[in-house]
Amino acid sequence: MLEVNVCIGSSCHIKGSYNVIQTFQQIIEERSLHDRINFKTGFCMKQCQYPGVAVSVSGVKHHVDCEKATGFFLTEILPLTVNTE
Numbered sequence: 001m002l003e004v005n006v007c008i009g010s011s012c013h014i015k016g017s018y019n020v021i022q023t024f025q026q027i028i029e030e031r032s033l034h035d036r037i038n039f040k041t042g043f044c045m046k047q048c049q050y051p052g053v054a055v056s057v058s059g060v061k062h063h064v065d066c067e068k069a070t071g072f073f074l075t076e077i078l079p080l081t082v083n084t085e
Ligand code: FES
Pocket: 007, 008, 009, 010, 011, 012, 013, 043, 044, 045, 046, 047, 048, 054
């Protein structure tokens, strides 16, 4: 199971974490990835100084521009769902 965690702390909220969450949830729904991705939200990941919304994928921190959330999911998350139990 792939762990994906989107920050909903105040800094990331301002940078568009709501849009990132909506985008990720929509893709998970469309592609029926519920059994492969454990999708969560969490508070500040201490990544506020970076541009973009903090997203942790299996513990690896990324910084996602909310306008590019779909592309990020398809290139960085989707390939990791292969071979996860
Ligand atoms: S509020 Fe998201 S990393 Fe700090």
